[in-house]
Amino acid sequence: MHDMSAHAAQHGAPTSFIRKHIFSLDHKVIGKQYYALALVAVIVGMVLSWLMRLHLGFANFAIPGLHLLSKNGAPGDIMTPEYYLQLMTMHGTIMVFFVLTTAPFAAFGNFFLPIQTGAEDMPFPHFNMMSFWVTFTGFIILMASFFVSDGPTLGGWTQYAPLSAVGAVAGPGQGTGVVLWAFSIAFFCVGQLFGSLNFITTTLDMRCKGMSLMRLPLSAWAWFITSIMGLTAFAVLMPAAILLILDHVAGTSFFVASNLVINDSLLPHSGGSTLLWQHLFWFFGHPEVYIAIIPGMGIVSHILITNMRRPMLSHRVLIYSMGALAVLSYMVYGHHMFVSGMNPISSLAFSFPTLIITIPSTIIVLIWLGSLYGSKLRINTASLFALGFVSMFISGGVSGFFLAQPSIDIMLHATYFVVGHFHLVMAVAAIFGIFGGTYFWFPKMTGRMMNESLGKLHFWLTFVGTYCIFMPFHYLGIAGNVRRYQAFVDDYLIPLIPVHKFITVAALATGAAQLIFIYNLIHSRFKGAPAPDNPWQGTSLEWSTATPPPHNNFGDKMPVVYHDPYQYSVEGASSDFIMQTSSESVHSADEEK
Amino acid sequence: MATVVHEPPKMDVDRLPGQGPGNGGWRNLGPASGDLRKVKNSSPPPASTGIWVGLASITMTFAAFTSALVVRQGGARDWQHMTLPPILYFNTLVIIASSFTLEISRRRVAAFMGGLQERVENPLRWLYITLALGLLFVAGQIFAWRELVSQGLRFATNISYSFFYLLTIAHALHVSGGLGGLIRVIAKFNKRVLKRSTLDATSRYWHFMGVLWVYLLVLLWMKL
Numbered sequence: 001m002h003d004m005s006a007h008a009a010q011h012g013a014p015t016s017f018i019r020k021h022i023f024s025l026d027h028k029v030i031g032k033q034y035y036a037l038a039l040v041a042v043i044v045g046m047v048l049s050w051l052m053r054l055h056l057g058f059a060n061f062a063i064p065g066l067h068l069l070s071k072n073g074a075p076g077d078i079m080t081p082e083y084y085l086q087l088m089t090m091h092g093t094i095m096v097f098f099v100l101t102t103a104p105f106a107a108f109g110n111f112f113l114p115i116q117t118g119a120e121d122m123p124f125p126h127f128n129m130m131s132f133w134v135t136f137t138g139f140i141i142l143m144a145s146f147f148v149s150d151g152p153t154l155g156g157w158t159q160y161a162p163l164s165a166v167g168a169v170a171g172p173g174q175g176t177g178v179v180l181w182a183f184s185i186a187f188f189c190v191g192q193l194f195g196s197l198n199f200i201t202t203t204l205d206m207r208c209k210g211m212s213l214m215r216l217p218l219s220a221w222a223w224f225i226t227s228i229m230g231l232t233a234f235a236v237l238m239p240a241a242i243l244l245i246l247d248h249v250a251g252t253s254f255f256v257a258s259n260l261v262i263n264d265s266l267l268p269h270s271g272g273s274t275l276l277w278q279h280l281f282w283f284f285g286h287p288e289v290y291i292a293i294i295p296g297m298g299i300v301s302h303i304l305i306t307n308m309r310r311p312m313l314s315h316r317v318l319i320y321s322m323g324a325l326a327v328l329s330y331m332v333y334g335h336h337m338f339v340s341g342m343n344p345i346s347s348l349a350f351s352f353p354t355l356i357i358t359i360p361s362t363i364i365v366l367i368w369l370g371s372l373y374g375s376k377l378r379i380n381t382a383s384l385f386a387l388g389f390v391s392m393f394i395s396g397g398v399s400g401f402f403l404a405q406p407s408i409d410i411m412l413h414a415t416y417f418v419v420g421h422f423h424l425v426m427a428v429a430a431i432f433g434i435f436g437g438t439y440f441w442f443p444k445m446t447g448r449m450m451n452e453s454l455g456k457l458h459f460w461l462t463f464v465g466t467y468c469i470f471m472p473f474h475y476l477g478i479a480g481n482v483r484r485y486q487a488f489v490d491d492y493l494i495p496l497i498p499v500h501k502f503i504t505v506a507a508l509a510t511g512a513a514q515l516i517f518i519y520n521l522i523h524s525r526f527k528g529a530p531a532p533d534n535p536w537q538g539t540s541l542e543w544s545t546a547t548p549p550p551h552n553n554f555g556d557k558m559p560v561v562y563h564d565p566y567q568y569s570v571e572g573a574s575s576d577f578i579m580q581t582s583s584e585s586v587h588s589a590d591e592e593k
Numbered sequence: 594m595a596t597v598v599h600e601p602p603k604m605d606v607d608r609l610p611g612q613g614p615g616n617g618g619w620r621n622l623g624p625a626s627g628d629l630r631k632v633k634n635s636s637p638p639p640a641s642t643g644i645w646v647g648l649a650s651i652t653m654t655f656a657a658f659t660s661a662l663v664v665r666q667g668g669a670r671d672w673q674h675m676t677l678p679p680i681l682y683f684n685t686l687v688i689i690a691s692s693f694t695l696e697i698s699r700r701r702v703a704a705f706m707g708g709l710q711e712r713v714e715n716p717l718r719w720l721y722i723t724l725a726l727g728l729l730f731v732a733g734q735i736f737a738w739r740e741l742v743s744q745g746l747r748f749a750t751n752i753s754y755s756f757f758y759l760l761t762i763a764h765a766l767h768v769s770g771g772l773g774g775l776i777r778v779i780a781k782f783n784k785r786v787l788k789r790s791t792l793d794a795t796s797r798y799w800h801f802m803g804v805l806w807v808y809l810l811v812l813l814w815m816k817l
Contacts, residue, residue: 124643231649232649254665271672271752
């Protein structure tokens with residue numbers, strides 16, 4: 001009589017265009033929307049980096065049409081020093097938030113996490129839809145700052161107080177630009193909190209029969225761990241953004257100290273703590289680095305295993321190491337503040353976990369290398385990008401050992417050495433993960449194959465190009481080249497200008513190589529060869545459903561899982577791989593206990 | 594590693610789409626040996642897990658505000674101590690009372706859903722009382738802000754007032770979300786489509802708002 005049963009809400013397949021493609025509740029559509037957002041954002045971010053590199057490599061270079069973007073920022077098409085910093089800030093913010101977080105975590109995670117866990121959808125589809133649209137609104141707000149009178153903020157993606165909190169007196173973009181920046185970030189945080197809520201609950205509660213946690217593929221584990229980090233990190237950045245907004249619009253003094261004189265005017269604020277912003281920001285900021293990279297680790301492991309035709313040396317140790325990275329990432333954030341005047345004992349306290357965090361990172365790398373050793377890796381674009389990820393992660397990671405030590409960091413801090421380090425280990429590595437994931441999963445997402453020859457050409461140009469860009473940064477840093485300078489006029493910097501010219505040419509060429517990818521993406525979407533259900537002979541659940549997957553992911557029969565995710569080359573089996581859904585009895589030495 | 598022979602587990606493989614979440618069983622960390630007899634046959638409804646995840650995120654947000662308060666107060670010479678508006682203590686009683694009334698209504702709804710109780714007015718009455726107490730709490734908070742403003746004590750008067758307004762407004766916004774949840778529960782109950790998990794999740798959220806308020810009151814009382 002009063003049956004109000006506890007079944008999860010189900011939503012039927014939408015019929016109208018708006019519900020199907022725009023305000024969709026389907027996690028697959030939302031995943032694609034996130035991917036499209038990241039694609040637009042990465043193009044904007046890359047063009048900004050070209051503009052900056054042209055200005056750095058060739059001083060007072062007139063970039064045709066730049067005055068159309070900003071009359072004050074580029075009179076006569078030549079960038080002003082302030083406008084250089086504004087573009088740099090926007091490059092960093094767009095890339096970290098709307099590309100490196102959005103693509104590997106929100107885009108691929110949304111599309112594949114429910115499928116890999118055997119769920120019909122995320123448990124809270126309305127929150128999921130809001131997650132995308134709130135994030136999208138954040139992006140629009142950030143873009144809007146290009147078009148306000150004095151342009152976007154110039155404070156860097158870290159927005160250090162007090163200059164970020166005092167308003168227009170601190171320079172162009174430090175008024176409205178910062179407020180728009182902070183609103184954008186607050187919106188982004190809300191969007192990612194909604195997303196994390198769905199990711200965690202999907203992993204815990206929506207798994208199909210037989211799918212124990214240890215049977216989840218490594219990519220699903222990576223998204224799960226990242227979502228837990230996102231839940232805690234973005235929940236701290238959002239209050240920080242609110243406090244920053246209040247310092248601007250409500251006249252409060254959270255971050256602005258007393259008696260501060262900027263540009264000859266005494267500010268009315270009192271008693272604020274400039275370091276408070278750094279603590280709040282980096283408590284988010286360092287985990288954010290891992291939020292960007294851990295999904296890539298999972299995606300790359302997933303791709304490598306499928307192409308090696310054998311599992312990693314240890315499924316569990318890899319998962320535990322990613323978990324250890326997540327936990328330790330909250331304990332190391334102070335290493336960004338070594339030169340903030342912090343007590344030497346505090347430096348030591350942050351240096352120690354920073355060195356410790358290299359242990360799980362090294363374990364993960366050794367598992368990859370040890371598993372690759374002696375394997376007959378299938379060479380395709382996806383596996384090449386996965387190898388590229390490993391290469392970038394190692395190259396960028398090695399310089400982390402130097403920066404982890406306060407005594408060396410004091411010399412290298414705020415130089416191009418740091419810029420080279422984080423671009424390789426976090427930015428480019430994550431981008432390689434995104435490329436790998438795209439070439440690997442594109443057939444499942446669209447029903448068509450990408451062009452392999454163009455893909456391999458894209459890989460080699462990008463791989464060589466990124467090393468040409470970012471390895472010289474380390475040299476520049478050791479030579480004392482400070483980052484964020486818009487021109488090199490000091491005696492010790494002038495001899496380094498040829499290196500900057502080389503980097504600029506490499507950046508333009510590598511950027512141009514991305515046109516191959518965009519052409520491949522668009523052409524294959526409409527004209528690519530039809531994709532079979534399981535083009536790479538994979539074992540996990542995404543390969544056991546139709547291509548592209550139906551609205552409820554698995555059609556009229558929900559999957560049941562019998563095996564670990566990576567049963568390849570199993571002795572006595574009927575083929576060299578056993579799908580997770582196969583009920584075949586096998587003799588296996590690899591299956592986890 | 595020893596060789597293991599896997600027999601296909603005996604399971605009901607005919608589960609159809611639309612029957613709710615899968616039953617991997619989230620407390621099930623193993624056994625991946627193919628022996629699925631130990632696997633729990635059901636997962637909790639996502640709302641029961643989801644609400645804890647959401648509360649964890651709210652906890653982190655208020656933890657960040659708290660640490661900001663502690664750090665900001667630690668280095669400040671400009672800190673003015675403030676006297677909390679007395680109505681806050683009345684509001685505290687109201688929100689605690691609302692938790693009790695919600696718990697009564699939750700049990701009555703459960704009894705009604707289980708068919709043990711036939712009269713629909715009974716659980717509804719307590720849900721409405723809870724809603725009214727929630728609205729009274731928010732109205733009381735607004736009264737407190739107006740009282741301070743009428744004395745010329747505004748957001749930017751001093752950093753202690755900034756934190757007072759910030760924390761109480763952030764909490765009141767979260768409480769308003771809870772009121773929306775209560776209205777949703779009442780609407781669903783009236784249509785007889787209320788799920789047990791929705792009611793439980795809403796009441797957990799509401800109780801958490803009460804606990805959070807008591808924490809904030811103690812924090813504000815000690816620090817401001």
